[in-house]
Amino acid sequence: MKEIVIKDKQNYLIKNYPFSEIPELADRKKCIHCDSEIIVGNYKVFADESGVEYISCPNTPKCNGTVIDWFDI
């Protein structure tokens, strides 16, 4: 997986967030993979070999959770 640098993180979320309720960058959620509280705006983006991009836990590579593992606190 290759890390992608996102310049406009809010805009990227608006375009790529998989659920209808798009969070603000300052929102906090809980990643159930690493059991940590995260700040949404610290997310990372990684692309796989076919170019599919994944919104990933800020604790990547320690955590392999993605946006679907985040829950409201």
Ligand SMILES: [Zn+2]
């Ligand atoms: Zn995590």
